[in-house]
Structure formats: C-alpha cells, structure tokens
Amino acid sequence: MRAIVYSENGSSEVLRLEERPVPEPAAGEVRVRIAVSAVNPTDWKNRSGGGTGAGETGDRTPNQDGAGVVDAVGAGVTSVVPGDRVWLFLSAYQRPTGTAQEFTVVPAERVVKLPEGVSFDQGASMGVPAMTAHRALTVHEGGPARLSPGALEGRTVLVAGGAGAVGHAAIQLAHWAGATVVTTVSSAEKAASAASAGADIVVNYREENAAEVIRTAAPDGVDLVVEVSPSKNAELDAAVLANHGSIAVYANDGGDTMTLDVRAHFAINARYQFLLLYTVGAEALSTAAEDITAALADGALPVGTEAGLPLIRFALEDTAAAHDAVEQGVTGKVLIDVADLPAER
Numbered sequence: 001m002r003a004i005v006y007s008e009n010g011s012s013e014v015l016r017l018e019e020r021p022v023p024e025p026a027a028g029e030v031r032v033r034i035a036v037s038a039v040n041p042t043d044w045k046n047r048s049g050g051g052t053g054a055g056e057t058g059d060r061t062p063n064q065d066g067a068g069v070v071d072a073v074g075a076g077v078t079s080v081v082p083g084d085r086v087w088l089f090l091s092a093y094q095r096p097t098g099t100a101q102e103f104t105v106v107p108a109e110r111v112v113k114l115p116e117g118v119s120f121d122q123g124a125s126m127g128v129p130a131m132t133a134h135r136a137l138t139v140h141e142g143g144p145a146r147l148s149p150g151a152l153e154g155r156t157v158l159v160a161g162g163a164g165a166v167g168h169a170a171i172q173l174a175h176w177a178g179a180t181v182v183t184t185v186s187s188a189e190k191a192a193s194a195a196s197a198g199a200d201i202v203v204n205y206r207e208e209n210a211a212e213v214i215r216t217a218a219p220d221g222v223d224l225v226v227e228v229s230p231s232k233n234a235e236l237d238a239a240v241l242a243n244h245g246s247i248a249v250y251a252n253d254g255g256d257t258m259t260l261d262v263r264a265h266f267a268i269n270a271r272y273q274f275l276l277l278y279t280v281g282a283e284a285l286s287t288a289a290e291d292i293t294a295a296l297a298d299g300a301l302p303v304g305t306e307a308g309l310p311l312i313r314f315a316l317e318d319t320a321a322a323h324d325a326v327e328q329g330v331t332g333k334v335l336i337d338v339a340d341l342p343a344e345r
C-alpha cells in the first residue's frame, strides 16, 4: 500500500511516500481503508517535534483524522464490521498509525460509524475539530455535559475565531444545541464563513469594538467562551462574560502566557477550563463521538464553502504541501484524497 512516512522530526521535507505492507489488526483493533485523510495543526506540530511528537522515535505516518471503510476487524471487535463507512479520531496518538496511508489500524474505540448519507469529507473533518468543540461546549458551570437539540437553549456562546476549523465546529454544534452564537473574526471573508456556519452575531475584532458590540448583543453577558487565543482575548472575555460564565481554552494561538484581572474574574464567579483532546479522557471522547454522530445524522455539521468551511484538497503524494498549508494558516479544511472509494463523498 502507499503510505506517507517520516522517521525523524522536522519540516514537511521529512515526509516521504513509500510502499508498505498492509497492516494486520490485532485483538481489539480495526483496519480501515482510508478514503480521505484530514490535516490539523496538531499534525504538523507533532511532525516537527512539538506536542506529542516530542521524543517519538521510529517510522510514523501522520494525521489523526480521516474517514473510510472498515476492511478487517481483530478478535473481539463487535462495534463495527467490514464494509461499515466510518470516521476516525486520534489515529496517530501514541501509535504510528495515522491516516495518510491507504490502510490504517486503530483501536476500535477510535472508529465511529458514519450515519447514512454523510460523506467521507464530513467524516474526515470531525475528529480533532468537532471533538475539541464538543468538550469546550460542555464544561460550563451548570451547563449540559452532553449536546443535543435544545441542550444550550437560552445560553449565549462566544466562539473566538469562528472561521477556524475548531471555531467552525463550535458554531455548528452550539447552533444545533440551541444557543445564541456570537463569534469574532478578522476579515469580511471570514465573517461570511462564520455566518454561513450558523453564527447569529459576527464581530470583526480588527475593525469593531468587540466588547461593545458583544455587550450590546448580549446585555447579560455570554455564558461560555470557546477560546483559541487566551493571551490576546483575556480582557475581551472578562468584559463580556456573564456571572458564572466559563472560558474554555483549547489553544495558545497568539501567545503562551496571559495576564488576568483577578478581581474582574472573581466578581463574576468566572471559571477558566483548559482542555487537550489527547488527555481529556475516554469518557469525554466517547460522549463527544456519540453527540457528533447525532449532529451528523441531523445534518447539522456540513462542510464546504457554502457551510462556511472551504475544502482545500491535496493528493496523498502532496501531503507535505497539505501540512504546509495548515501551518501557514489557510482558511478552511485541508483534506487529502487517499482513495476514491465507492461511496458518496
């Protein structure tokens, strides 16, 4: 089979295309024939030696996310059968089995069935972004631990960076769950994407006084912030947060440290909740997978330009260029076409 492999950390030049034997699933594992692999920032960060890539040795295939068809199952696996269309998450976490190859083997818990009519493109776009968004939306004091239609009814959610991949998923899931969704973006083009994703109020943080616009739209404040850039947005978040509001931080874009006005936060019983998908735990992952599946079946998580998330496609042999595009901050979802499998895209 064709596989993208790297043996040492570094720039995207370390990625090479190789012929490899098709791997066999051990007990509890599933072999998936990959149709579409997806690239997230974590993939290039790990490849370059940051994040979970630090200290890893041996040949590895990149990319956590993907979608395809179950091809074989190991002993004891009953959750899926060969022929099932599926999406994958954390494929390359603590194992060298990412999705940038024709077949990959992952533990059965990381393989989720695609609802009927949901495309491989959608499936490959779930993993890291949607699961991160799900966790961020379910850590609010007094808020729901699960998402479903109506679960966030009456709540206002602020999504920082609504044109990003995680931001896009957060808008869609919050909208599906009935929240009023406010989001910040840096350009008119990104504003159009965030509105297409389902945001009710879109604020250009470069051109508008974001705190003023958000306070006017939500006079009682926002209940939950899904935050990509805490160092840049701490002051804004404090200015718009409701009493007992929570700020869910999933990234350090824009800086590794932040300064908080202590009084402003305790005066409103604010809560900061940090999250990392790799270490969030099995229960959070499995509940996220279940709720995302329900949202997919409801048609609530479309991708593509009309849905606010342009798809940027690469061939498997161009995986290095796909990594570079994500590293350079391209707007949209970077997908890699691995095989043209006989199912709707």
Ligand SMILES: NC(=O)c1ccc[n+]([C@@H]2O[C@H](COP(=O)([O-])OP(=O)(O)OC[C@H]3O[C@@H](n4cnc5c(N)ncnc54)[C@H](OP(=O)(O)O)[C@@H]3O)[C@@H](O)[C@H]2O)c1
Binding pocket: 040, 041, 042, 128, 129, 132, 160, 161, 162, 163, 164, 165, 166, 167, 184, 185, 186, 187, 190, 205, 228, 229, 232, 233, 249, 250, 251, 252, 253, 254, 275, 276, 277, 278, 329, 330, 332
């Ligand atoms: N903790 C976790 O488990 C976890 C999971 C997924 C992703 N992440 C991390 O989250 C980050 C984003 O991932 P992604 O896939 O969504 O990347 P992405 O598609 O590149 O989106 C990043 C977004 O952040 C926005 N942004 C940056 N600074 C901002 C600010 N000050 N205010 C508002 N928006 C701002 C950018 O928009 P503008 O350029 O318009 O500002 C961009 O739309 C990456 O660092 C990734 O590694 C962490």
